[in-house]
Amino acid sequence: MRRVGIASSGLTKFTKKDSSMESLMISSIKPIFDNTKNLTQKDVDVVLTSTNANDKYLANIVSELSGISPKISHSVESLCNSGTNCIVSAFSYISSGLADVALVTGAEKTNSPGLVLDWDKSRGQYKHPIYWSSLFTSAHMRKYGTTMEDLAYVSAKNHRNSLDNPNSCFDHSYSFDEVMRSKNLTDNVRLLDCSMPCNGSASILLASEDIIRKFTENPVWIKGIGQKSISAGFTKNKDLASMQSTMFASSDAYSMSGNSPSDVDVAEVHDAFSICEIMALEDLKLVGPGRGADFVRDMYNTENKKINPRGGLIGTGHPLGATGIAQTIEMFQQVQGTAGKRQVEKARTALVHNMSAAATSSTVLILQS
Amino acid sequence: MRRVGIASSGLTKFTKKDSSMESLMISSIKPIFDNTKNLTQKDVDVVLTSTNANDKYLANIVSELSGISPKISHSVESLCNSGTNCIVSAFSYISSGLADVALVTGAEKTNSPGLVLDWDKSRGQYKHPIYWSSLFTSAHMRKYGTTMEDLAYVSAKNHRNSLDNPNSCFDHSYSFDEVMRSKNLTDNVRLLDCSMPCNGSASILLASEDIIRKFTENPVWIKGIGQKSISAGFTKNKDLASMQSTMFASSDAYSMSGNSPSDVDVAEVHDAFSICEIMALEDLKLVGPGRGADFVRDMYNTENKKINPRGGLIGTGHPLGATGIAQTIEMFQQVQGTAGKRQVEKARTALVHNMSAAATSSTVLILQS
Numbered sequence: 208m209r210r211v212g213i214a215s216s217g218l219t220k221f222t223k224k225d226s227s228m229e230s231l232m233i234s235s236i237k238p239i240f241d242n243t244k245n246l247t248q249k250d251v252d253v254v255l256t257s258t259n260a261n262d263k264y265l266a267n268i269v270s271e272l273s274g275i276s277p278k279i280s281h282s283v284e285s286l287c288n289s290g291t292n293c294i295v296s297a298f299s300y301i302s303s304g305l306a307d308v309a310l311v312t313g314a315e316k317t318n319s320p321g322l323v324l325d326w327d328k329s330r331g332q333y334k335h336p337i338y339w340s341s342l343f344t345s346a347h348m349r350k351y352g353t354t355m356e357d358l359a360y361v362s363a364k365n366h367r368n369s370l371d372n373p374n375s376c377f378d379h380s381y382s383f384d385e386v387m388r389s390k391n392l393t394d395n396v397r398l399l400d401c402s403m404p405c406n407g408s409a410s411i412l413l414a415s416e417d418i419i420r421k422f423t424e425n426p427v428w429i430k431g432i433g434q435k436s437i438s439a440g441f442t443k444n445k446d447l448a449s450m451q452s453t454m455f456a457s458s459d460a461y462s463m464s465g466n467s468p469s470d471v472d473v474a475e476v477h478d479a480f481s482i483c484e485i486m487a488l489e490d491l492k493l494v495g496p497g498r499g500a501d502f503v504r505d506m507y508n509t510e511n512k513k514i515n516p517r518g519g520l521i522g523t524g525h526p527l528g529a530t531g532i533a534q535t536i537e538m539f540q541q542v543q544g545t546a547g548k549r550q551v552e553k554a555r556t557a558l559v560h561n562m563s564a565a566a567t568s569s570t571v572l573i574l575q576s
Numbered sequence: 577m578r579r580v581g582i583a584s585s586g587l588t589k590f591t592k593k594d595s596s597m598e599s600l601m602i603s604s605i606k607p608i609f610d611n612t613k614n615l616t617q618k619d620v621d622v623v624l625t626s627t628n629a630n631d632k633y634l635a636n637i638v639s640e641l642s643g644i645s646p647k648i649s650h651s652v653e654s655l656c657n658s659g660t661n662c663i664v665s666a667f668s669y670i671s672s673g674l675a676d677v678a679l680v681t682g683a684e685k686t687n688s689p690g691l692v693l694d695w696d697k698s699r700g701q702y703k704h705p706i707y708w709s710s711l712f713t714s715a716h717m718r719k720y721g722t723t724m725e726d727l728a729y730v731s732a733k734n735h736r737n738s739l740d741n742p743n744s745c746f747d748h749s750y751s752f753d754e755v756m757r758s759k760n761l762t763d764n765v766r767l768l769d770c771s772m773p774c775n776g777s778a779s780i781l782l783a784s785e786d787i788i789r790k791f792t793e794n795p796v797w798i799k800g801i802g803q804k805s806i807s808a809g810f811t812k813n814k815d816l817a818s819m820q821s822t823m824f825a826s827s828d829a830y831s832m833s834g835n836s837p838s839d840v841d842v843a844e845v846h847d848a849f850s851i852c853e854i855m856a857l858e859d860l861k862l863v864g865p866g867r868g869a870d871f872v873r874d875m876y877n878t879e880n881k882k883i884n885p886r887g888g889l890i891g892t893g894h895p896l897g898a899t900g901i902a903q904t905i906e907m908f909q910q911v912q913g914t915a916g917k918r919q920v921e922k923a924r925t926a927l928v929h930n931m932s933a934a935a936t937s938s939t940v941l942i943l944q945s
Contacts, residue, residue, distance in 0.1 A: 208672060208673045209672075254805075259632055261630045261689065262695065263628055263653065263655055263689060263690050263694075263695065264653075264654065264655045264693075264695060264808055264932065264933060265653075266654065266805075267654070267805050267807065267808035267932070267933070267936060267937055268695060268808040268809075270805055270807075270808070271807040271808045271809060271812065276804070276805060276806055276807070277804075277805050278802075278803045278804055278805070278825075278828070279661070279664065279803050279805075280654065280803075280805040280937065281652050281653060281654035281658065281661040281665075282651075282652070282653040282654065283650050283651070283652060284632060284633075284634075284650060284651040284653070285633065285635065285636070285649065285650035285651065286632055286633045289650065292648070292650040295648065295674070296650075296665055296668070296669075298672070298674075299665070299668040299669045299671075299672040299674050300665075300668045302668075302672035302673070302674070303577060303578075303667070303668040303671035303672040304577045304671070305664070305667075305668050305671070305801065320630065320632060321632050324633075325632075326631065326632065326633060326637060432674065433647075434647045434648050434649075435645070435646075435647055436623075436635075436636050436639055436645060436646050436647070436648075436649045437645055438636065438639075438640040438645070439633055439636035439637040439639070439640045440637075440640060443640065456647075459647070563633065563636070564633060564636070567636060568636055568649065
């Protein structure tokens with residue numbers, strides 16, 4: 208299998224300020240062309256767009272606006288893990304030899320049609336994602352004694368981490384006490400336990416091992432990939448205190464990269480809601496079963512940024528189609544050693560965890576220099 | 577590069593009868609499971625859905641309805657060539673080694689949001705595809721003296737071919753005279769020069785060379801792939817009497833498969849409108865410049881089915897997301913020798929030509945046994 212690396216990336220600020228889908232994508236593509244040595248539009252074989260928006264022919268529109276005439280161009284949609292699906296698709300175009308250089312761009316707006324799970328009849332009237340997060344929370348509380356305080360540490364830690372992230376949609380942090388006091392949306396999900404829909408875009412440039420050093424002296428390789436779809440509807444996830452798709456996907460990703468969970472130095476996990484970070488830590492085997500909450504509390508107390516150094520989805524905002532790409536960019540920068548104030552020391556092996564719709568599907572990527 | 581073959585396929589009848597997107601897809605997936613020896617749901621690593629519909633998480637929904645829990649699942653959209661984009665993406669997942677077996681399913685409904693090119697501001701009020709077909713027709717008439725009779729032969733031939741296609745949305749044919757007399761929509765595009773939106777679905781099963789003989793004794797290999805996006809907006813196609821994206825894509829596909837145009841025994845070309853078949857024959861180099869119309873007339877007079885034996889888009893109907901897959905299925909069956917009454921003798925090398933939005937992008941595939 209031909210190796211595929213990340214050469215460059217671009218981000219917009221995540222914001223509530225409205226903009227067109229095309230403008231968002233172009234705004235995160237432009238820094239890639241501005242900052243990547245030797246890169247010209249003619250180098251780009253593949254342009255993939257990741258979004259839940261209903262725009263058609265978007266990959267071709269964005270290509271034309273960027274001055275690119277790619278061979279391969281299309282949109283990819285899989286709700287909240289559209290971004291990593293897009294990255295894996297680009298990986299496969301390059302790894303197979305069909306292409307050498309792929310530009311992946313994702314964007315979303317606050318009015319995204321991906322925000323409400325209209326299609327899942329098994330949810331009855333409870334189609335907003337807060338309801339599955341509430342069921343996850345209840346199950347995890349029953350099984351492991353997780354508390355509302357445990358959840359508040361996730362949110363407070365990630366908001367604090369996001370203070371060093373210039374792309375965050377927040378210009379301030381929320382404290383543990385503020386999370387504890389924030390409005391209850393369900394019995395066990397507060398407003399500040401939720402990631403926030405926003406406008407934003409993230410773009411990343413992948414290239415084959417044959418050509419990547421033309422564009423960077425410091426490539427980061429996608430060494431492990433795992434993906435799993437258990438179902439679409441909520442009812443197939445047998446144990447609501449864990450995310451089966453994440454367990455399968457991470458097992459495959461570790462196996463492909465030849466790593467074990469103890470090798471992971473830094474990770475972005477899909478904290479759509481506070482409970483998700485605790486469960487992800489357990490399901491990715493970064494901690495033992497039921498040990499997620501303790502680990503988060505310890506990170507909070509010691510200012511350890513191993514998990515979600517950019518602030519995760521809760522601290523940064525969650526523009527669905529951009530999220531998986533933004534997560535991957537953070538891990539790319541951590542492994543490159545270019546994450547600035549957010550830099551985790553000795554970050555050699557990084558993990559990305561991105562999922563959709565109550566973890567009915569998950570993607571896990573492992574990056575190394 | 578690991579070889580990737582087609583093992584099996586399924587089609588619904590194309591129809592004006594309404595149905596849900598999920599039902600359409602399941603209806604073309606079911607024959608694959610019914611008719612493919614040794615195939616179980618556990619074998620399927622990848623499920624990709626091709627459509628212009630606004631449905632979200634469709635690949636996961638269709639997977640769950642089909643009893644499949646794939647590793648990789650997402651939707652692909654690129655207007656009218658979504659289907660072949662999906663096939664090439666599946667090819668790359670398998671060829672790269674990330675997967676062994678991929679199910680690609682496409683469907684569209686008559687109310688598809690892909691039918692009107694709302695996004696192209698360069699078209700002013702002329703956003704319906706008949707306007708670009710009219711401009712193509714005018715340009716080809718000016719350059720090569722193409723006539724309204726020449727166009728009528730395309731439609732009459734393809735409607736006649738479709739009489740042997742049980743999946744066509746027509747239960748009868750239209751004669752040359754009927755095409756000539758059909759209603760003018762523009763100066764040079766008549767109603768019967770147009771392909772018709774319809775409801776329909778097409779599914780295809782791809783597998784790696786390592787495993788495909790478990791499912792079929794008669795695989796057909798995807799030997800050549802070419803794709804090109806010139807632009808999104810109409811104004812970049814410099815010569816309106818030819819389709820540049822088709823020329824680039826076919827050149828790459830011939831090169832990858834090691835074939836020349838004279839090797840092509842049978843082809844499905846994207847006759848969204850009558851003029852497109854004439855132009856495609858020329859741009860694929862199956863005939864010389866300006867010789868497309870004569871070649872079509874000759875096929876009509878000699879009942880030669882080399883081009884569009886199933887009836888093409890005009891004879892079969894054009895459910896956007898399913899079209900590229902249905903075209904590929906026809907070529908698969910021709911190379912397998914299982915095309916029944918439509919069978920072209922000695923069909924060893926087959927070509928698929930699928931394009932979008934005034935040929936601003938094209939895909940060309942070359943299939944061989």
